[in-house]
Amino acid sequence: MTTIKDVARAAGVSVATVSRVHNGSPLVTEATRRRVRKVSVRLGYSPHAAARSLSSKKTSVIGVLLPDLYGEFYSELIRGIDQCAQQRGFHLLVASSHNERAEIAAAVQSMRGRVDGLIVMSPAPGAHRPVKDLPASFPVLLLGAASAGVDSITVANEAGAREMVQHLIAKGHRRIAMILGPKENQDAAERFEGYRRALSEAGIPEDAGLHVIGDFTDTSGYDAARTILNTTPRATAIFAGNDAMAVGALGALRAAGVRIPEDIAVAGFDDIPMSRYTHPPLSTVRVDIAALGERAAVRLFEAVANHRRHRARREVVPGQLIIRASTDSP
Amino acid sequence: MTTIKDVARAAGVSVATVSRVHNGSPLVTEATRRRVRKVSVRLGYSPHAAARSLSSKKTSVIGVLLPDLYGEFYSELIRGIDQCAQQRGFHLLVASSHNERAEIAAAVQSMRGRVDGLIVMSPAPGAHRPVKDLPASFPVLLLGAASAGVDSITVANEAGAREMVQHLIAKGHRRIAMILGPKENQDAAERFEGYRRALSEAGIPEDAGLHVIGDFTDTSGYDAARTILNTTPRATAIFAGNDAMAVGALGALRAAGVRIPEDIAVAGFDDIPMSRYTHPPLSTVRVDIAALGERAAVRLFEAVANHRRHRARREVVPGQLIIRASTDSP
DNA sequence: CCTGAAAATGTAACCGATTACATTCCCGAG
């Protein structure tokens, strides 16, 4: 591979000049610049990123740590982040399957020298620990979890869930089942809390038989819905902890010949792209996921740019109630 | 940040020994190993990736160049690739929005020193040019495009499309519309070709009025379906170039009060996860996208491992006809 | 034509690891 030295030799200049040309330094004659450019192209030279970032201490890469890559949620998130990164000439290093503290710690470690900043999304409680004993100067943004002294963006899960359940209650439902997310999951816990709060505020007694645990996948939603079909008296509404499970539930209900929303209403959370195309279209709490990702990236870049006098902030983005036919007969 | 020198000093050994410990060299006394380990942990040392890859010439990263990140297709693909990479301790560098030749060339360039290998997916014809004037020793795998002398995996688009249209013909349809993909798109062109072939083999004359151009997004499918509703005599079946457009078409047809499949049958291509949950569930040509990604990664790693005596191969994976209710009344 | 400051270019140290090669240590055989 061609190195900067090869180019320097061929162009009859020093490596410093070649470097200056490639970094747009004004300290180069126009003539020299052109000559170096031409030679670079001729030799097919492109700077070695590792070498460059070793000496310049910048990588032009930001890391994204995700618990998983399954489903549209993460896809949208990455898209939002990438959109912002792209604009600034940054690349994305994606690492997934980091659910446990130890895995996250390992992943965070392995990012040293690879990235200029990190977006960490992990719904597991305590996920922020490994992040906190990173050097304070290293820019990190937590997504979906908050921690003192660390930048974070979280979704107003509880408020969103509460509003959705209030909507169901307003529609006359009293027996409202919930398909919970995994129990170690922060978002899941908050959404459950919103559900309980709405019920208790409406004076509806709690019935543990209506709480079914899922794992945020569509198949678990399917199974959960089948369980809910057997409740007595049967639930008249299902609030799923996320859209994927709601979609699964719709499938189970339709297979069982249940009319939606006449017999059972169904609502989800997230507003993934497919939600508007299900049958019937799914009521949900909209979180503009791509926008969330983009916002996260913007915030991270701020931190990267400042990275001295930067003060951590936490930000909570509200969800928006989207009522579609799955809870609202025409 | 702690460097290898700090650790060496604190542990009273040389940098070479520290390096050996971290790379699992057998040339270290058990006692020394333990001491170095302990000091490393105490100082919170983790090796600087850029430095490491500069001297070792390995990055433990593979690059993925995609035209876009929108929709489940790419999400699934990344998931498949990541699954394989993860196992081998590799990270993924994702770059998207590379549709034109020049952009691809730039992206490929910028990967030097960043990745050990590259998976390039670009449906634009000629996308492989920039890849070909990479040093032959650099492992690249083309996805969805083939080129002599370069590893590649492609989907049997034409065969899959042909089978699907044959299925529609078998169901008695004669006026079968197709929603095409973008016309520069290779996959789109091949699927169109399969469609035409099936028709001509069945002796059905071509009707350009039944060819509507879309851009692989659901909204374009929606619009296309509205156009198709106005054909006279009206088409009785729609074959969409991908599932996203088919999903959009379903939405338009339902909004227009058309029964599916009784009035108009609809089929797609890809079998994205949502296809089985649409109403009615969508007939499609299944391409196991995650498996495709995983396969691509496996192939790439083979090339990375060998990268001397490696001979390029091209591989075509067949699609599988999935018949669901959208083309098949019970 | 000379002078000196600004502009252009060059030299070499440095970033933080890996690793070839050199050196020291240890231990059993003679």
Next chain:
DNA sequence: CTCGGGAATGTAATCGGTTACATTTTCAGG
């Protein structure tokens, strides 16, 4: 006790850039 050889460790070159500082060039003003 000495010697030889393998095991353990150390020294220093190297990877390919960036950049502080040194040096040379250029050219306006005297």
